[in-house]
Amino acid sequence: GAGVSQSPSNKVTEKGKDVELRCDPISxxxxxxxxxxxxxxxxxxxxxxxxxxxxxKSGLPSDRFSAERTGGSVSTLxxxxxxxxxxAVYLCASSPxxxxxxxxxxxxxxxxxx
Amino acid sequence: xxxxxxxxGPVTLSEEAFLTINCTYTATGYPSLFWYVQYPxxxxxxxxxxxxxxxxxxxxxxEATYRKETTSFxxxxxxVQVSDSAVYFCALGGNFGNEKLxxxxxxxxTIIP
Numbered sequence: 001g002a003g004v005s006q007s008p009s010n011k012v013t014e015k016g017k018d019v020e021l022r023c024d025p026i027s028x029x030x031x032x033x034x035x036x037x038x039x040x041x042x043x044x045x046x047x048x049x050x051x052x053x054x055x056x057k058s059g060l061p062s063d064r065f066s067a068e069r070t071g072g073s074v075s076t077l078x079x080x081x082x083x084x085x086x087x088a089v090y091l092c093a094s095s096p097x098x099x100x101x102x103x104x105x106x107x108x109x110x111x112x113x114x
Numbered sequence: 115x116x117x118x119x120x121x122x123g124p125v126t127l128s129e130e131a132f133l134t135i136n137c138t139y140t141a142t143g144y145p146s147l148f149w150y151v152q153y154p155x156x157x158x159x160x161x162x163x164x165x166x167x168x169x170x171x172x173x174x175x176x177e178a179t180y181r182k183e184t185t186s187f188x189x190x191x192x193x194v195q196v197s198d199s200a201v202y203f204c205a206l207g208g209n210f211g212n213e214k215l216x217x218x219x220x221x222x223x224t225i226i227p
Contacts (some may be wrong), residue, residue: 033214042219043158043203044196091158103207103215105150107157 004106016091021109025094038088122217135189137204145206147187152201
């Protein structure tokens with residue numbers, strides 16, 4: 001079946017503009033995650049959705065970052081008033097939502113802020 | 115809180131050499147442990163995992179054993195190939211219902227023929 005799908009795969013935006021990144025998780029997966037991977041850095045957790053529970057937003061770096069998950073499926077990560085330090089690969093992942101389950105990653109959205 | 119300390123890279127080895135990438139963790143409870151791999155130009159994918167102490171995960175000739183006494187999950191392979199060149203990430207996840215993964219910083223491995 002289809003894996004985690006992300007769009008756009010590449011986005012170049014001007015500093016100060018807003019961007020939206022989309023994630024389609026694997027069908028039936030209740031858990032959805034956003035991570036950020038900066039050049040030469042590890043993976044930084046941003047936000048986690050699990051079913052109907054309140055999302056874990058503890059990793060969002062500032063109030064310019066927000067994410068929604070509609071209908072328990074598709075998620076959108078929004079970055080407002082982008083800054084150059086926001087340039088990174090934004091990875092979405094999903095999992096079936098039970099302990100020890102594998103988390104499956106999309107190929108990421110590469111964001112460049114110029 | 116949870117944390118993962120991973121061997122610094124980059125690591126360069128000759129083909130058929132023995133590989134070890136160290137990983138230690140700090141966690142409350144009994145986490146699951148994972149190794150993820152990112153091949154050049156590809157997305158992150160699961161390499162292997164272990165969900166309880168003394169479990170051994172294995173895949174593609176790689177192995178890692180969940181050692182609770184040393185809080186470690188070192189990745190090993192007896193004979194590496196050029197195709198193993200990638201970035202390897204150690205990670206831990208909760209075991210009490212689904213939780214986010216905490217990743218190490220990644221180790222870039224290059225295998226030369």
